[in-house]
Every structure is written in C-alpha cells, then in structure tokens.
Amino acid sequence: MKAIVCTALACALGSAHAAQVAMEDQSQLKVPPASQAPVFMPPAQSELPDNAFGKMVRDGYALFVDTQRLAPAYVGNGMKCSNCHLDQGRMAHSAPLWGAYPMYPAYRKKNDKVNTYAERIQGCFQFSMNGKAPAADSHEISVLSVYSYWLASKAQIGVEPPGRGYPDVAQPAGGYDIARGKQVYQQQCALCHGADGEGQKVADDYVMPPLWGKDSYNWGAGMHRINTAASFIKYNMPLGKPGSLSDQQAWDVAAYINKHERPQDPRLVEGSVEKTRLKFHANDGVNLYGQTVEGVLVGQGTGK
Ligand code: HEC
Ligand code: HEC
Numbered sequence: 001m002k003a004i005v006c007t008a009l010a011c012a013l014g015s016a017h018a019a020q021v022a023m024e025d026q027s028q029l030k031v032p033p034a035s036q037a038p039v040f041m042p043p044a045q046s047e048l049p050d051n052a053f054g055k056m057v058r059d060g061y062a063l064f065v066d067t068q069r070l071a072p073a074y075v076g077n078g079m080k081c082s083n084c085h086l087d088q089g090r091m092a093h094s095a096p097l098w099g100a101y102p103m104y105p106a107y108r109k110k111n112d113k114v115n116t117y118a119e120r121i122q123g124c125f126q127f128s129m130n131g132k133a134p135a136a137d138s139h140e141i142s143v144l145s146v147y148s149y150w151l152a153s154k155a156q157i158g159v160e161p162p163g164r165g166y167p168d169v170a171q172p173a174g175g176y177d178i179a180r181g182k183q184v185y186q187q188q189c190a191l192c193h194g195a196d197g198e199g200q201k202v203a204d205d206y207v208m209p210p211l212w213g214k215d216s217y218n219w220g221a222g223m224h225r226i227n228t229a230a231s232f233i234k235y236n237m238p239l240g241k242p243g244s245l246s247d248q249q250a251w252d253v254a255a256y257i258n259k260h261e262r263p264q265d266p267r268l269v270e271g272s273v274e275k276t277r278l279k280f281h282a283n284d285g286v287n288l289y290g291q292t293v294e295g296v297l298v299g300q301g302t303g304k
Pocket of ligand 1: 028064083097103121144164223
C-alpha cells in the first residue's frame, strides 16, 4: 500500500485514531434505474444556524470538499469525497449524502451483518481515498455524519429516497468494448482528466481528479467495478453534460478506465492477485481485477 506522507503531528494523530476495520463487506448498493420521481431537496447552506451545530455541519462540509488537504493522515491519494459525490454531496444520482444517511444502519442478509453509517464512510476512506479509516468516534467521522444528517433534514428514516446512489445502467446486450471506450475517452474525457488519466493539478492540488494511477481510487473501491463506474459516468459525466452518453458509451469508457492500474487492493490476500480476485472480486459486479487484458495481468497495483 502507498506510504502516507504527512506531518509528524498528523501521523501521530493518525496512528492514535486510525481504526482497523474489517472491510470484507463493501457490498454494492442495489439501486434501481433512474425514475422521473421528484427528488429530495436538501436545505440550503444559508439555512444553517450560527451555533455549535452549524459549526459541526460546516466542518463536515469542509472536510467533504477538501478531504486530502484537511485529513492527510487518512487519505492516500489525491481525491476529495466530493469528486464522486457531486455538488458537495447534494446531487441526486450522484450517491447524495441525503440519500444515504436515512438508510443506515443497513442489514445485509447475505452475511447476516449490520453496517453502520460510520462503517460505510470508513469504507470510502480505505478504498476510494486509498487511506486509513478514522475511528468511528473520531472528529472526522463525527463531522461527516453531522453534515449528512443535516442534508437529510426532514427525510424519512428507512425509506429509500428517489435519487439515492448511482442508478443502475444495465450492461448492453453486446457487452462492452475497451477499444471503443478509449475513443470515447479521448474525445470526451481527456480534455479534463488528461491523456493518461492523470488529472490536472494547480500547485499540489488536483483541480481535475485522476482516473487511474497512484493518486486515484484503489482496486477495492466501488468505482473499480465497471457497472458502478458506468452508472456514475452516465449520470454525472462529462461534467456539465450528464446523461449525454449512451449506456453503451458509458460501459465502454468505464471499462477503459478500469483496465488501468491503480493502488493495490488493501485486502490483498497473501500477496496474490489471484487469491484476492477469488476472495473479493469474483462475485463483485463486473470488474477486470485479476484478469488478463491485452496480454497483461490487471490488478498488480501501482506499487507506491
Ligand atoms: C472514487 C470515488 C469515491 C470517493 C472519492 C468517495 N466515494 Fe463514497 N462512494 C463511492 C461509491 C462508488 C459508492 C457506492 C458504492 C456502491 O454502489 O456499492 C459510495 C458510497 C458512499 C456512501 C453510501 C451511499 C448510500 O447511499 O448508501 C457514503 C455515505 C459515502 N460514499 C461517503 C463518502 C465520503 C464521506 C467520502 C470521503 C471520505 C467518499 N464517500 C469518497 C465512491 C466514492
Ligand atoms: C469539463 C471537465 C470534465 C470532463 C469533460 C469530464 N470530467 Fe469527469 N470529472 C470532472 C471533475 C471536475 C470531476 C470531479 C467533480 C467534483 O469534484 O465536483 C470529475 C469526476 C469524475 C470521476 C470520479 C472521480 C475520479 O477521479 O475517479 C470519474 C470516474 C470521471 N469524472 C469520469 C469521466 C469520464 C469517463 C468522462 C468522459 C465521458 C469525463 N469524466 C469527462 C471533470 C470532467
């Protein structure tokens, strides 16, 4: 796993509070295709009270949109939470926080386990942010939970709101094609995300997030699944033109992105990509981890 560069203080805090969380159960959400139903409206930032509660919400918001800079001890790549949960976690069909918060704790029949909201966020730190999970009672998890609670104000507990998650986009009958995906990428994505998926930086800060390579999400993240990435892309990309790609284009370009190397799955089993594939990837949606594509074994990691 990538070494986490941080100041002495942040490292000390990190080791004191970082939790070893069992992350075997990052099972994917079952989200229906998008419907025309009206979506939930979270409160406006201007409605925040000027008191201790308002301050916690603001701290959670700040951490959500500037994660790498504000929580370096827990982030091992160049990402911010809001890179994949658009419009500060408010946008429908972009796994909005108001759609998530009322649905936890979530019971999973498959392994007879309950996932708390804290555990769900910890999962995004370990995989999407390629970092370490802050402890459930840490400042980080607390303020992110308070921010989510506030966005979900007046939502119904335990009732899945339309607009939650990334809507399912069924795999096209003919499957997907990586070569076609490369063309979509070059024509519609490279301008912002870079010819080699590297994103764009201003000084040390990414202004366009990377899609693969050492500063991207790792091989355990939900986005590494082609089906999940296709859903995200169809409803959120190209930025400013959501819904403009066909399902086929979304699948093709999702496969192209997810055949590229990224940081290793932190759950790597005995150093073996094959064992890790069997344990964690064989039944995890559609993904290329541990498969040979164009003569190359996918899933070797970026080694940093
Ligand atoms: C690389 C993209 C990416 C980043 C960065 C990311 N997430 Fe996520 N997040 C996802 C995906 C994908 C899912 C849904 C996984 C699925 O469908 O299985 C998800 C799910 C969630 C959920 C549950 C949604 C629901 O409706 O149940 C929450 C809450 C969440 N993320 C919070 C965060 C927080 C907080 C951060 C920053 C610490 C973060 N995410 C960073 C991609 C990302
Ligand atoms: C106009 C610039 C622009 C274009 C064009 C664009 N993106 Fe993005 N993309 C962004 C930005 C900016 C974000 C992060 C959003 C945020 O932080 O609010 C993002 C986020 C993403 C993410 C999730 C974050 C990550 O780094 O993994 C993926 C995946 C993605 N884009 C894929 C694509 C694909 C595929 C295309 C082409 C079909 C595309 N984008 C076109 C600007 C763009």
